Amino acid sequence: MTTRTKEDLVQLTLAQAAHLVERKEVSPVDLVEVSLEKIAAVNKWLNAYITVYEDEARQVAKAAEAMIVAGHRLGPLHGIPIGLKDNIGLKGLRTTAGSKVLADWVPDQDATVAARLKGAGAIVIGKTNLHEFAWGGTSANPHYGFVRNPWDTERFPAGSSGGSGAAVAARTCYGALGTDTGGSVRLPAAVNGIAGIRPTIGRVSNYGVIPLAWSMDTVGPLTRTVEDCAVMFNVIAGPDPKDNGCANVPVEDYTSDLKRGVEGIRIGIVPDYFFHHLQPAVHNAVREALGTLENLGASAIDVNVENIQGNISAQLTVESCEPSAYHQRWLRERPEAYGEDVRLLLELGEMHLATHYIQAQRYRQLLRQEFLEAFKSVDVFICPTLPFTATPVGEMSVIIENDVEEDMLSAIMQFTGVPSLTGLPSLNVPCGYDNDNLPIGMQIIGRPFDEATLFRVGAAFQEATDFHTRAPAL
Amino acid sequence: MIERIEVSEATVRTLADLAGLPLAEGREGLLAPQLSEWLTAANELNRKMSEPKYLMVTPATVFTHPSTQEETNDY
Numbered sequence: 198m199t200t201r202t203k204e205d206l207v208q209l210t211l212a213q214a215a216h217l218v219e220r221k222e223v224s225p226v227d228l229v230e231v232s233l234e235k236i237a238a239v240n241k242w243l244n245a246y247i248t249v250y251e252d253e254a255r256q257v258a259k260a261a262e263a264m265i266v267a268g269h270r271l272g273p274l275h276g277i278p279i280g281l282k283d284n285i286g287l288k289g290l291r292t293t294a295g296s297k298v299l300a301d302w303v304p305d306q307d308a309t310v311a312a313r314l315k316g317a318g319a320i321v322i323g324k325t326n327l328h329e330f331a332w333g334g335t336s337a338n339p340h341y342g343f344v345r346n347p348w349d350t351e352r353f354p355a356g357s358s359g360g361s362g363a364a365v366a367a368r369t370c371y372g373a374l375g376t377d378t379g380g381s382v383r384l385p386a387a388v389n390g391i392a393g394i395r396p397t398i399g400r401v402s403n404y405g406v407i408p409l410a411w412s413m414d415t416v417g418p419l420t421r422t423v424e425d426c427a428v429m430f431n432v433i434a435g436p437d438p439k440d441n442g443c444a445n446v447p448v449e450d451y452t453s454d455l456k457r458g459v460e461g462i463r464i465g466i467v468p469d470y471f472f473h474h475l476q477p478a479v480h481n482a483v484r485e486a487l488g489t490l491e492n493l494g495a496s497a498i499d500v501n502v503e504n505i506q507g508n509i510s511a512q513l514t515v516e517s518c519e520p521s522a523y524h525q526r527w528l529r530e531r532p533e534a535y536g537e538d539v540r541l542l543l544e545l546g547e548m549h550l551a552t553h554y555i556q557a558q559r560y561r562q563l564l565r566q567e568f569l570e571a572f573k574s575v576d577v578f579i580c581p582t583l584p585f586t587a588t589p590v591g592e593m594s595v596i597i598e599n600d601v602e603e604d605m606l607s608a609i610m611q612f613t614g615v616p617s618l619t620g621l622p623s624l625n626v627p628c629g630y631d632n633d634n635l636p637i638g639m640q641i642i643g644r645p646f647d648e649a650t651l652f653r654v655g656a657a658f659q660e661a662t663d664f665h666t667r668a669p670a671l
Numbered sequence: 672m673i674e675r676i677e678v679s680e681a682t683v684r685t686l687a688d689l690a691g692l693p694l695a696e697g698r699e700g701l702l703a704p705q706l707s708e709w710l711t712a713a714n715e716l717n718r719k720m721s722e723p724k725y726l727m728v729t730p731a732t733v734f735t736h737p738s739t740q741e742e743t744n745d746y
Contacts, residue, residue, distance in 0.1 A: 232736040433672055510712035517709070529693060539702060548683070548706055553713040556720040558730035563720070565731075604708070656697060 199502075205561040208444045208668070211277060211371035211425035217277040218265060225261035225276025227322065228371070228410035229254045232322050235369045239671050242340035242350050245363040247283045247293055249323040254278065270415050273428055273649045275318030280364045280373035283324035284331055285416070286309055286405040294325040294407045295357075297340050298527050310406025310416050311438065312373060317432040322370050323597075327537045331376055333357055334609040335592075336383055339536035340413030343590050344389060347669040348635055352587035354554045355609065356383035357409075361419045364390035367671055372420040372429050378409045379516050380583070380613025386625040387638025390667065392426040393419040394433070394657065396611075397407045397614065397645045398620035399444035402437035410519035413512075413617050414624050422665050423626060423655035427451040430648060455511040455656040460494035462574040470505045473578035476597060481653055482629030482637040483581045489661055490608045490654070494523075500578070504563055505615065509607055511564075512614040514549055514557040521546025538593070542606075565619040572612060572644045577654055580612050582638040586631045616642050624651040627664040637665075673715045678707045 206227055207412040209217070217223035233251055242248050261276040281287065284294040286304035293299050307315070315321065318479025326344045330335045336344035336359025344359040346369040358375025365373050375382040377395040384505040386393025388431040394417045401416045408414055418429035430451050437443040465489065466472070472480060487497050521543050527534070528543050535543065571578075585608070588595050594602045597608070616623035622643050643651045659665050681700035683706060694702075719744040720728070 203700070452691040504719070510716045511707070513709055514716070515711050525698065529691075541705070544687070544692065544702055545696065545706055545709065546684040546700065547692050548702070549710070549713060552717060553710070555730050556717045558732050559720050559725070559728045560716055563725060563728050566728075604677050604705075 198285060203231045203234070205236055207368045209371070210422050211420055212428050214371055214587070215273055215275065215277055215428065221265060224257040225265070227259040228276060229278050229320060229322065232370055235367065236323065236464055239347070240334060242345060242671070243347060243363045243367060244326055245360040245367065245369065246280070246503065247295065247326050247341045247360070248291065250321060253286060254320050254612060255301040256583045258442055261318060261320065270318065271408045272317030272432065274314060274432060275523055276374070277319050278322040278370045279314055279319040280323055280325045280361055280370040281311060281321055282327055282358050282361050282375045284376060284407040285311055285374055285623065287321065287324070292324070292407070293341070294331070295329045295338050295341060298531060299407070301411055306405055309402035309437045311405065311473070312434050314374070322668060325364050325373055327360055328357035329536050330407070330520070331357040331378065331381055331543055334380065334537050334606060335384070337591055345590055346587050347671050349392065349587065349633065351589055353388070353592070353636065354655050355388040355583070355587070357381040358419065359375045359385045362386055362391065362393070365389070365391050365419050365421060366669055368668060370653070374416060375419050376406060376409070377415045377417050377511055377611045377617070379617045382419060382473055382640070383582050383613050383623060383625040383640060384414045384609060385512040386419050387637060388587040390627045390636030390664065391419055391421055392423045392424055392626055392665065393417060394624045394648065394651065395622060396430070396434065396615055396648060397622045397659050399442055400446070400622070400646060400648065401433050402438040402440040402443045404437055408523055410516045411513060412519060415642050423652055423659050424452065424455055426624070427455060429653040445467070446646050451652050453648050454649050454653040457653050459654055459657045462577065464490060464495050464497045464499055465500040465571055465575035465578040467502050467505060467578070467580070468499055468577065470502070474597060474611070475581055475584035476586065476633035477631070479581050479584055479637050483579070483639045486628040486639050486658065487579060490658060493661060498575055500575060502567050502571060504567060507560060508511065508564060508614045508618055511557040511560045512610055512618055513607065514553050517542060517546035518554045519541060532661060561618045564615070567620050568621060578642040580640050580642070582612060582640045583609055586633070586635040612640060616640070619667050622648045622651055624655050626655040626658055628658070629664060646666055676707055676711045678703045678710060691724055695704060699702065
């Protein structure tokens with residue numbers, strides 16, 4: 198079916214691979230084989246996967262090949278190998294959430310997002326590693342191994358969807374799903390040099406996904422390009438009667454505006470916050486990215502968001518209290534089953550007062566209203582995704598400036614917390630590399646349910662730059 | 672600016688008892704420094720959200736209705 202080399206196949210984007218499968222120029226069997234070979238070659242270094250479905254993926258690939266030869270294409274992901282974060286349920290297959298607590302848990306239903314991917318023809322090639330129960334930003338998993346960054350395996354891949362980020366960047370699959378509560382899709386996307394979107398709360402179903410913090414949890418794709426991200430998003434977005442939190446809002450074709458450019462797009466900047474307290478390389482890369490977009494016809498506008506300070510505390514309060522409620526029984530019955538860092542966070546979450554939690558939830562409304570007001574004069578906001586590049590594996594603190602050590606958790610969510618608290622969609626796009634060749638990402642934040650504009654801006658940036666075409670040398 | 676709270680190990684033990692959390696021995700010392708940071712910041716947020724101009728702000732955890740949804744979509 199194909200005369201392309203294995204390396205040619207590995208380097209295809211998701212959209213390219215899907216197109217070639219549709220044209221019968223590439224077989225799903227070959228895509229699965231090159232992906233499995235790549236996993237076999239690199240997973241021992243990366244720990245990106247907890248479970249790999251070798252036999253199942255090969256069987257599904259053969260069926261997918263037969264179907265496409267017979268002229269039947271299931272959907273836009275027909276025959277494409279995809280990774281799923283291991284807190285997303287798959288019927289009949291263990292779903293660990295990266296934990297010992299659920300090490301043997303086998304769901305009896307697919308998560309809605311998994312069912313939609315499979316319905317569109319995707320082949321789930323494996324379950325990706327994560328920070329235990331998604332409660333942390335490093336993916337240093339004590340039960341299934343620390344996930345490592347393919348750009349430098351001595352560095353972390355961020356998290357909590359670190360396995361999904363590393364798996365995609367290392368070309369072991371063409372896309373992966375992650376979950377994002379406080380930044381867990383965008384952070385690994387940024388430090389692994391790939392695209393990743395946190396959707397508007399309610400845009401994508403959470404049904405069948407193990408929760409972290411119910412009021413902020415979302416599911417989003419991580420992919421090599423913005424176009425790939427839009428293709429996957431088309432499949433998973435939309436109302437779900439099984440999830441009461443899922444909004445009954447029509448789904449657009451998120452690929453339709455990818456070539457529209459950014460002429461006339463107004464980009465909001467909050468200079469006192471979004472360009473404050475970050476490493477110089479990150480500052481410069483995001484500022485240069487803004488310049489690129491201005492050269493393409495966008496305009497940058499300084500915006501004041503009066504109450505943006507305080508968002509980290511609100512996030513820590515909500516994101517610690519809600520998981521502690523979910524884990525209350527296990528924490529009492531099997532505290533030793535948790536890794537030390539997650540156990541500590543769950544115990545801390547029991548020690549806030551109710552008024553702290555309620556004030557944090559009120560703050561979220563306040564901040565959201567301020568952003569919605571600001572969106573009357575801008576179309577998107579742009580800021581760094583995180584204030585530093587990948588840190589050494591296992592570090593619990595980070596130095597951003599002035600030799601001051603800071604707690605990793607608070608530092609890492611400095612910029613991702615705003616969309617998480619406000620429910621706004623946010624797309625990470627690679628925008629540079631530091632002196633150690635470590636990727637830098639920027640966030641494009643949009644209006645509720647306006648993911649199409651994020652993809653539009655991100656695609657225009659990728660049309661003008663080549664950061665997304667670079668691959669780690671593994 | 673709210674003064675920094677120093678949570679003692681004894682306070683951690685009391686909070687755990689109040690929550691019905693059987694805290695293993697020795698964990699108070701691990702929790703106290705982080706809890707001091709977090710509660711200081713949380714009290715600062717309490718102060719902000721108690722300002723008279725924000726008294727009408729409702730928590731994010733309310734039931735939503737179709738009309739709210741439509742209004743949100745205007746943006």
